[in-house]
Amino acid sequence: MARTIFESVFTNPGKPFRFVGRYSFLDFINTEVNEAGRRVNLLTDARDVVNWLVLAKMFERTKLKSASEKWQAGKTGVCIWKDALVLRTLLRRMAEAIVADRPIPRASIDAINLLIAKPSGVTKVVKTPRKFERRFELELNQPKQLLVPLAQSAADLLCRGDFSRLKRCDNSKCAAFFYDTSKNRMRRWCSGAECGNRMRVGKFYERQRHEIRSGRGNDLIVHARAHARRAPFHPKPTGEG
Ligand SMILES: [Zn+2]
DSSP: OOEEEOOOSSSSOOOOEEEOSSSHHHHHHTTEEEETTEEEESOOSHHHHHHHHHHTTOSOHHHHHHHHHHHSSHHHHHHHHHHHHHHHHHHHHHHHHHHTTOOOOHHHHHHHHHHHSSOOEEEEEEEOSSSEEEEEEEOOSSGGGGGHHHHHHHHHHHHHSOGGGEEEOSOTTTOOEEEOOOTTSOOOSSOIIIIIHHHHHHHHHHHHHHHIIIIIHHHHHHHHHHHHHHOOOOOOOOSOO
């Protein structure tokens, strides 16, 4: 299910981060959003990057907080932020290439390999609600390690994902990336409640305008006016969103 989060984790004002992609690196790419035809960057400093990593549950919260507090200031913070944006661009190019059925840029694969080459961490046995699991926990000795889980997520898609399920939202004003896990592979929107509903409403009014132009105008105008007086329009979902 799609999540939109305005929560502020540390002290920065919250950003409308969205978690709709199924792969965390897709959500990371989606931190660049379309607004009025322009691409807008939601990650404006290192704190945004760290906030996003916490919300994406990429690291244990307290561990990330204590490590990042010393890194967010000064030059290190700028490096974290710049490295994150460079990686995001390379991952975006990779996702765009997959959707367009083009070869994946070498630079994207190199960036992923560089990060996943030697992830330092510890393997632990962790109790889950029903059983025990063995988990590898990344350590945070250096700022670059913040980006390792994103590279791992991209590597997971490259090695185990089904490329035909990687899509962009049908709402061209959004165009967010997502991985379609629906059975019939018919998911069209990043979120049925947001873009899906918006597009359905748009199509409804477009159809009305067309019918009015083609001669059924008077009846429809009367009907639409009566409808508008009753309640705002919320069309029923017709499929997956
Ligand atoms: Zn969308």
